[in-house]
Amino acid sequence: MTTHTTRVLIADDHPVVRVGLRNMLQADPGIRVVGEARDGVEALELARNLHPDILLLDLAMPNVAGMEALREMTAGNLDTRTIVLTGLIDKRQVLEALQLGARGVVLKDAAVEHLAECIRAVMQGQYWLEGRPVQNLVQVLRDLTTQTAPVPRKTFGLTARELEVVGLITEGCTNKDIARTFGISEETVKRHLTNIFNKLGVGNRLELALFALNHSLLPVTEGQ
């Protein structure tokens, strides 16, 4: 049976961090550190040249910051899987990193304890967050999106039902569709629309849809 050695590139501006991580990882027979980068530019360059399996990426680096490097890595269609190293959990940042293609997030104070395990999990196709493999990424993303959603948002005095009507208008629904959805008459829908137009100062459905999109005027859903 052949065992694959995982090739790792470390990107962190702090030499002590790089040395600490390298020494710790090299103690694992299944891992080989193939390069070290001091900033985002070097990280991208080395990733393109060395084709590592894993890039350990610090988010706060000089020149090109980690998040920007991650964006470029994803855009460049490199096979390298990125694990983000961070000083603290900032849910918004974690969400952004995952959306940009990161496969794992490891806290720096847990790096010595978890990093090798995280690398193995990511190499097996899993995601890694909060010190363990993630079984359901969709759920995690949904939770993070909910937790990082900006609240409260401005509703311009619209009632919950009026906001629901606005939501359906932005989806292109007709009055008939809206009436059917809510089990109300078309006359009631028209009354809702008149109230909405008056409150927002818009003159027609198109203006309403644009206003709603520009002001994130969507109905409150469960969990928000």
Next chain:
Amino acid sequence: MPGTETLLTPEVFDQLQEAMAADRAGFTGLYRDYLADAWRTLKLLREAARQQRKDEIRDKAHYLKSSSLVLGARMVARHAHKLEERARACELIDELLLDRIADAVTEVQAELAERLGGGVLPAGRTAA
């Protein structure tokens, strides 16, 4: 767990020591470099604080926090994080917080000297 935080996270220190078991001198050197770097960064932080150069304070504090987290110096990391956040919020940076970082580095240094011997001390530093 509140009240049980140690200056040096034992799990981090032990695992790193185990990983570098074949290179004892390298392990000591790693912590010596960390301490030397921490003192150097602290000096730069004091200079930046005198002129309230917030961007520089934020970056240097983050830098110190980073290595402190990886090597398990949690108290230093915690104070550095506070400093980083204050600089980010453009709050006035007083000497007190810098003194706290210096105290934490001093204590970590003493603990490291106890565990690894005098070889861990950067040039011109004592364990006391």
